[in-house]
Amino acid sequence: MDFQALLMKATMDSIFTIAFGLDLNTLSGEAADEGSRFAAAFDDASEFILLRFVNAFWKVSRFLNVGAEAALRHRIKVVDEFAYKHIRARADEMSAGKAHDAESKCDLLSRFIQATTSDSGEVDYKYLRDIIMNIVIAGKDTTAGALARFLYMMCKHPEVQEKISEEAREAADAGEAASIDDFSQSLTDEALNKMHYLHAALTETLRVYPSVPLDNKECFSDDVLPNGFSVGKGDMVFYAPYAMGRMERLWGEDAQVFRPERWLDEHGVFQPESPFKFTAFQAGPRICLGKEFAYWQMKIFAAVLLRFFVLALRDKDASVNYRTMITLYIEQGLHLTAVAR
Numbered sequence: 001m002d003f004q005a006l007l008m009k010a011t012m013d014s015i016f017t018i019a020f021g022l023d024l025n026t027l028s029g030e031a032a033d034e035g036s037r038f039a040a041a042f043d044d045a046s047e048f049i050l051l052r053f054v055n056a057f058w059k060v061s062r063f064l065n066v067g068a069e070a071a072l073r074h075r076i077k078v079v080d081e082f083a084y085k086h087i088r089a090r091a092d093e094m095s096a097g098k099a100h101d102a103e104s105k106c107d108l109l110s111r112f113i114q115a116t117t118s119d120s121g122e123v124d125y126k127y128l129r130d131i132i133m134n135i136v137i138a139g140k141d142t143t144a145g146a147l148a149r150f151l152y153m154m155c156k157h158p159e160v161q162e163k164i165s166e167e168a169r170e171a172a173d174a175g176e177a178a179s180i181d182d183f184s185q186s187l188t189d190e191a192l193n194k195m196h197y198l199h200a201a202l203t204e205t206l207r208v209y210p211s212v213p214l215d216n217k218e219c220f221s222d223d224v225l226p227n228g229f230s231v232g233k234g235d236m237v238f239y240a241p242y243a244m245g246r247m248e249r250l251w252g253e254d255a256q257v258f259r260p261e262r263w264l265d266e267h268g269v270f271q272p273e274s275p276f277k278f279t280a281f282q283a284g285p286r287i288c289l290g291k292e293f294a295y296w297q298m299k300i301f302a303a304v305l306l307r308f309f310v311l312a313l314r315d316k317d318a319s320v321n322y323r324t325m326i327t328l329y330i331e332q333g334l335h336l337t338a339v340a341r
């Protein structure tokens with residue numbers, strides 16, 4: 001079973017529920033046609049946009065509307081139609097006096113509509129599309145990629161897998177005979193906060209396999225970096241969480257070793273590092289807005305999977321390379337076997 005493909009669908013469904021308040025149902029394979037068309041177009045569009053980094057003539061292709069740029073335009077149309085349709089429906093619902101219902105909704109779209117609609121009732125549809133789609137883009141592949149690498153590390157380190165299974169069992173305290181549903185219900189904030197070892201293992205995964213391995217910033221003005229290097233307005237500065245996570249200067253001689261314990265104190269309590277050292281979520285004023293949500297979601301997935309199944313690589317000798325994309329992605333997929341505990 002390709003777990004990476006499943007995780008991509010699962011995070012699409014969950015981020016969509018948060019953003020639009022709608023269940024796309026892509027994981028169950030029962031997505032409505034419109035929903036699966038949107039999901040497929042969204043994934044295709046992300047890949048076509050990446051091609052711009054390697055095709056110096058992409059603007060020409062866009063002007064002529066040929067090749068990947070023509071395909072991208074088509075996919076963006078599908079994504080836009082879907083997004084606008086749901087934004088309009090929600091805005092209409094809210095302006096038609098169902099405001100009370102809408103206020104009780106917790107999804108981001110309803111909240112942004114409330115916060116941005118002018119007194120005269122004017123809705124900025126493009127702004128809403130941009131902000132909501134930005135969150136879907138930021139939260140989907142990053143979380144799925146991190147979870148895929150985490151499960152891969154669990155197969156490489158079965159002793160860590162066992163410890164997490166045990167920790168989840170104890171923290172949830174749902175009883176030995178609990179079903180998957182009952183166990184999931186018992187994963188309250190309190191239970192999740194008790195899972196320090198799982199938190200450490202997820203963080204250790206992101207240290208060596210950050211979902212965004214390379215990131216760049218454009219200089220807002222002329223400046224001098226702390227090491228004395230001068231940069232000019234408009235220059236691009238890159239930082240590489242993938243390399244930083246493996247530097248002995250930052251993490252010690254065992255920087256290359258996967259060791260969740262490095263994040264725990266002597267009582268087993270998780271100890272965070274400065275985000276300027278552990279840069280998987282970036283640092284400073286533009287640090288990832290979804291970090292807490294991402295941990296929450298990853299902990300739920302991991303706790304349920306490892307409490308009920310022993311995971312192993314289908315082929316222990318198969319190579320696991322990464323694909324050059326904005327987010328770290330396992331080129332061959334993640335083919336695992338899952339045996340019920």
Ligand code: HEM
Nearest residue numbers: 138139142143146211212215280281282286288289290294
């Ligand atoms: C393991 C999961 C995740 C990782 C590793 C991650 C990492 C990052 C990184 C590196 C950035 C900075 C990108 C840049 O501007 O250069 C970022 C930004 C952002 N992330 Fe995440 N992210 C994750 C999950 C999420 C989730 C689940 C959400 C939404 C629910 C989210 C929402 C955002 C947003 C809105 C920004 C832009 C913040 C801003 O520019 O002010 N992220 N994330």
